[in-house]
Amino acid sequence: MALKLCLNTSTIKPQSLTDKIRLAGEAGYDGIELWVNDIYEFVGQGGEVSTIEKMLADYGLIVPCMIALRGWGEASEFEYRFMREEAKRRLELCRRLGSPWLVCSPPVDPCDFGVLTRRYRDLLEIGRQVGGVKPTFEYISFLKSAYHLNHAWQVVRDAEDPDATFVLDAFHSWNSNSTLDDLRAIPIERISHYHIDDAAPHIPPTQQKDADRVMVGDGVIDLRAE
Incomplete structure (x- = not known):
């Protein structure tokens, strides 16, 4: 099985959840390690989990x-x-x-x-x-x-x-x-x-x-x- 390189988002923690996904995708990572609390915060501010799903799909990112x-x-x-x-x-x-x-x-x-x-x-x-x-x-x-x-x-x-x-x-x-x-x-x-x-x-x-x-x-x- 080939090694997949994924971004641990604690390394860019001040960024918003959507920016973390965008940056990981633009940098060419295979995937992104998401924080549950980031998603809770995103949803609490009116966001939808479906938005996150779409962004992950658009950037071709897995969530390991x-x-x-x-x-x-x-x-x-x-x-x-x-x-x-x-x-x-x-x-x-x-x-x-x-x-x-x-x-x-x-x-x-x-x-x-x-x-x-x-x-x-x-x-x-x-x-x-x-x-x-x-x-x-x-x-x-x-x-x-x-x-x-x-x-x-x-x-x-x-x-x-x-x-x-x-x-x-x-x-x-x-x-x-x-x-x-x-x-x-x-x-x-x-x-x-x-x-x-x-x-x-x-x-x-x-x-x-x-x-x-x-x-x-x-x-x-x-x-x-x-």
Whole structure:
């Protein structure tokens, strides 16, 4: 299967949703990673999802995944019942826009990985119920829960579900001191997407944040090795 290059729209976050789609199309990307909240905002201001569908079709853009479901891992058991309904809404929106995956973000603070895994397994089942959209887990290096590549693999492996996957991210791997040996121990079919990004020189790993990322090739990550 040929590699498809898609734009992560967090890199042009100040732009409007329609401008993000236009810019991705004009730049020649194969696809665009949309943020669910951008679409919620667009609709809240009077826009229609059908407008987004038409723009994607006009520019020939696929939607490889959408971002994100947050708060599900740290919610109380009572709150999680409502979070399941929000997950369903977001998964249904993914299905409408042709996105096979919805990214599920980990908690900001330390968490119970047993609860996280159980709930991720539950989200996978909800995805099957809404037509086969798959929640995919992500690790975030500057958070305090699932910040390491091995944490993501632990959740995916322990979910014991054939649809369980995670998003590989060059920056988060480097910034968490994850290693190539860690990566190569993971079956490739468990990786849903690869975020290609780079890390700023002169700031050591474990100390960088989102804003420290730089253009691919301008940083210190050995992307060829990955």
